[in-house]
């Protein structure tokens with residue numbers, strides 16, 4: 001088999017992370033997976049083991065730098081062929097019309113940006129030394145959109161994309177591949193709390209297939225659905241005020257149970 005043998009995935013207990021693991025699971029593959037909910041990780045591990053893979057699970061809150069650093073130090077003591085930096089939190093305007101509280105915003109920044117940056121820097125040292133490996137960042141088409149209802153989430157994804165593109169330039173000559181996926185809306189827990197239009201919503205199975213096909217084909221950026229990515233590219237050429245006006249038709253709120261945003 002020529003595919004990756006040791007695969008690290010953050011947030012593999014549910015959603016896209018779990019679906020990517022399912023589609024990569026085969027005898028000979030070892031998964032190193034984390035998330036906060038051990039019960040979800042245990043259920044994922046049982047499924048992946050039934051498909052012939054080996055699995056190491058760790059309950060880690062990626063907003064805790066000490067726990068995060070200890071986990072990745074242990075994981076990167078062995079060769080990692082593929083690291084999928086997937087875990088993230090979504091949040092934005094609530095039922096009461098208020099934007100996310102500063103503490104919620106800070107947690108999103110920690111999970112969606114600070115954590116993958118810290119993990120990637122650690123993993124890239126190990127991959128550079130090994131002269132091989134792939135870092136797959138799960139960003140979002142939200143990185144390119146004006147989202148008045150989710151400013152922090154958009155910023156974390158735009159920041160992640162900028163970081164990964166820069167890292168790619170640094171690691172490429174040393175044989176380490178950096179790939180960024182920019183998915184549109186997928187059917188996961190994230191879209192279950194999204195109240196508003198979800199153009200191009202796709203089953204998570206299909207999304208994982210698109211990402212893995214892009215990875216296999218050697219692409220550096222995997223953006224889908226294509227018509228939405230094209231729309232965002234064209235929109236970016238328009239004056240700023242026109243871009244913002246187009247996005248007014250896509251306004252949403254997040255039903256996350258956070259009623260008190262003051």
Ligand SMILES: NC(=O)c1ccc[n+]([C@@H]2O[C@H](COP(=O)([O-])OP(=O)(O)OC[C@H]3O[C@@H](n4cnc5c(N)ncnc54)[C@H](OP(=O)(O)O)[C@@H]3O)[C@@H](O)[C@H]2O)c1
Pocket residue numbers: 010011012013014015016017034035036037038040060061062063085086087088089111138139140141142182183184185186187188189190191
């Ligand atoms: N769904 C969409 O429409 C969509 C669109 C574009 C991009 N994305 C991106 O796709 C990726 C996967 O999201 P998803 O849609 O699959 O949502 P999801 O089902 O909510 O998955 C997020 C995963 O991240 C883990 N996680 C969250 N906070 C964590 C923390 N502090 N420490 C450790 N693990 C944490 C969660 O596990 P625990 O709760 O157990 O910690 C969960 O398994 C994310 O990067 C998301 O931004 C999603």
